[in-house]
Amino acid sequence: MAGRRRASRHGVIALCLLLVSLVACGGRPASDTARADVQRLLDRRAAAVLDRDAAAFRQTGALDWFENARGVPFAAWAYRLTGLHRDGATATADAELSYRIEGYDNAPVSVGRTLTLSLDAGGQWYVDGEKPAEKSAEQLWDQGAVTVVRGEHSLVLGAGQPTEKLHSYADLADRAVPAVSKAWGADWAGHVVVLVPTSLEGMAGLLGSPASSYRGIAAVTTGETGAPASAPADRIIVNPDAYGVLGSVGKQVVLTHETTHVATRAATTAATPLWLSEGYADRIGYLGSGRSPVQAAPELWQAVTEGRLPAALPEDSDFGFSGNANRLAQAYESGWMACRMIADQWGEAKLREFYKAVGGHKQRAGAVEDALDRVLGTNLDDFTARWRDYLRDQLD
Known part of the structure; x- marks a missing residue:
């Protein structure tokens, strides 16, 4: 009798372990096999972004924001799956997206993303949608098609903005960079990335904050204080609503002010x-x-x-x-x-x-x-x- 009871307990333990390996805690997190399959899916998705290959991207799921970001000069793009919550033939994936803009970012920008997934009849996972993770900021391509303008000392990325206007930002930035170098010195990157969203609300989305926090603020610069040379490039983010009402002198003052923050970042x-x-x-x-x-x-x-x-x-x-x-x-x-x-x-x-x-x-x-x-x-x-x-x- 005692021997049979011990054998039964071992069988129960083995059965529990088997169930855990299949469905994990509460049936929500997915199996290791599903995680590996989704990570491979995300790897293919990342390769398609870097190759600017719409057909390959579509094979991973919905085109979503792909066309919006197609003109951005990415040097790197990678996803790292951090969580997978499966419910039958659907799932939600949490991922860390790391990307670099060629010629500007010395290290990846890392942001949280949430992807919704589904299984087809053949057991393959597909992405139904991708968006910023909760409490993570939007990326410019989440807001619309991104137009890219290159200046002598600047890269200007705009969403929903006419190319002519973006060229005016590049001209301002190209005057700001030499002025800052003359005053501060040349011991900094010597170029800037300027993001121009559609509106104040777009600016707030890029900063992950309420629009009321930036009403009347013409521009802000993002970046980590005391950042080493290996950090991602700072972004000058413009509020087109407030910036647009400034005169020519005011616009130049603002861009030079923000460029100074970029130059002095390592010393701040x-x-x-x-x-x-x-x-x-x-x-x-x-x-x-x-x-x-x-x-x-x-x-x-x-x-x-x-x-x-x-x-x-x-x-x-x-x-x-x-x-x-x-x-x-x-x-x-x-x-x-x-x-x-x-x-x-x-x-x-x-x-x-x-x-x-x-x-x-x-x-x-x-x-x-x-x-x-x-x-x-x-x-x-x-x-x-x-x-x-x-x-x-x-x-x-």
């Missing part, structure tokens, strides 16, 4: 306060524009003339896009005036050195104070007093 770290990173980008953006402090800093000018002189440099929280628009404008203008003052009183070379010294600090605490002492020979109290005097002199 968690130790760098936003008043310095945004102020320096504005400093380079406004160089040669002919704009006076009163013209370029209207919110700060109004505050100074009304006797509301800022007591201190702006905090990072003052730069929130979703906050008060006047407060945001004054924060940018305050950072710009601080960098302008350093250039006026210590020189452009010292401004660059100061920027790099702050970013080279191991942590935020003490970064500005240490750089003020080592590079400019001053302290935070003296610097703040000088800055306030400078505001009175330039804006009152």
Whole structure:
């Protein structure tokens, strides 16, 4: 009797293991065989993208966004299956997509994708649809057909935008790159990638954030602070709604500002306060524009003339896009005036050195104070007093 009970328990365990190998936990995740089959499907799909082979792509399933992305110069495209949830003849796949744009990305851009799959009568998996994974940003080709324009120092990708307009962005970027290199130096990529979606909502989709966060913002630059040379290229993402209402000078200032962020990315770290990173980008953006402090800093000018002189440099929280628009404008203008003052009183070379010294600090605490002492020979109290005097002199 005892022997039979032991044999029965072993049989139950073996049966459970067999069931787990077939259906896994709860019957949702797929078998290893299905995972391998789907990974091979995704590998064929990736090869079709790189080969720009519509027929081969169609053999993996629906054409979906394929034609939208066909003109983008991809150097690499690969999927890594991270999850597969099967329900009979259908499944949902979670995958990490990694791609590189030829001549611009030194490392892959990685994004999450969700694919819906189905089995045909012959037991082959096909992709019925592909979209950004939950909480992952859209890609430009998710929004429509991508037009590609190459400049001397730029690659402009637009969705739903006329080619002529995209050429105007390339012209602006091609003027911005040499201007930034002249001010910052040539120790950066020396070219930029500009994405122009159809609207503010398209911009928000590319950033994976609500549109309300960027209303009135002409452009932003994506990228990892302190990124090494092996990082993917930053993307300058334009809000065509806000950018379109700017004059020619304003458009150039914005593109040069964003290009400065690209150039300074490796020297910009968690130790760098936003008043310095945004102020320096504005400093380079406004160089040669002919704009006076009163013209370029209207919110700060109004505050100074009304006797509301800022007591201190702006905090990072003052730069929130979703906050008060006047407060945001004054924060940018305050950072710009601080960098302008350093250039006026210590020189452009010292401004660059100061920027790099702050970013080279191991942590935020003490970064500005240490750089003020080592590079400019001053302290935070003296610097703040000088800055306030400078505001009175330039804006009152």
